[in-house]
Amino acid sequence: MSTITIEPATDDRFGDVQHALSGGGDGASCQCQWWMMRNKDWQNTSRADREDLLRDEVAAPVSPGLVAYVDGEAAGWVRVGPRIAQTRLAHTRTFAASPHAWDDPSVWAVSCFVVRREFRGQGLNRRLLDAAVAHARANGARAIEAYPVDVPNSTRRTNDLYIGILSVFLAAGFTEVARPKPDLAIVQLLLDGAA
Template sequence: MTIDVRPASVFEDVRAVLGPKSPTAKVCWCLSHRIPSKLNNELRGPARGEYVAGLCDADPPPGVLAHDGDEPVGWAAVAPRSETSFARNRRIPHVDDLPVWSLWCIRVRPGHRKRGISHALIAGAVAFAREHGAPAIEAYPLDNGDAKVDLTMAYAGIRKNFERAGFVHAADTTSVLAGHPRILMRLDLRPES
């Protein structure tokens, strides 16, 4: 298996990973931290997918996708923090004034888990942010230790996977997800002087 991580610019591939089985279902589509809550609540059914299709046409697209051959098998949401709800989130602090990027959602399709895809997605998101000039990238994973995490709520990622990718603990947060505290982890992307 060779996993290739690419920008999420093909809507059909994004839909394969994030979209609902029923077009009228209200699924996240990874919009809840990307758009204002009022708009997030107004978008229903197919309108959510249509909104994401527009994001896929934007530059930069809304994240990265992992592919196993031609099959999309995973997703990571990554964007400038200033363009997300994390810009105003009081539970997740700002470490400094750098125009950091946020990596806040990692999803691997059922049937493809436990194959290292989340690691490839983190590396791909880091490369994507670096290519778009990010001086640093942040994530807000669960600090779960050895405790099991409900897969539905594991979208934020887990601390050890980000540590393996070189991220370091930058701050504690007051955010809790699925009973686990979240921490702010950061990877500096600036060239060494």
């Protein structure tokens, strides 16, 4: 049985963040910056620029994500943080049906998962999501929102599942609040007395 631990992405774990992002999908080139900037800004950044931006984020007092370790090897990543900092979310028409004001800093978003190919099928997304909820709660989030894919209704390629899978969020206690597309949901989890 493998030992799985999940830790905040910090400056001293930046190499582990890079390892987790490099094992499949677009994580290595994106550096989990897709949701952090509008498209015009994205188009003007290189992979090296995005890596520098992520390095700055993990050096901040509140980590922008978490790293999953399997037997000590960095195996996965999840981005979780104030939704207001994830600029592209507010400018994505598909997500306009959010029940929360876009300028509310107490609403956090889980917006990206990466699991290295060799560690898939071990339930790491659920473990990362549970840890992301705990991280958000510990840092003052009132609500957590996400935009997962409903896999049975989708023909998306595997790389497009980085935003999460609906069934994982529902199993973790999130509720669906909108369905902007047949295969895409908006879900939320209200934390500790939130209305």
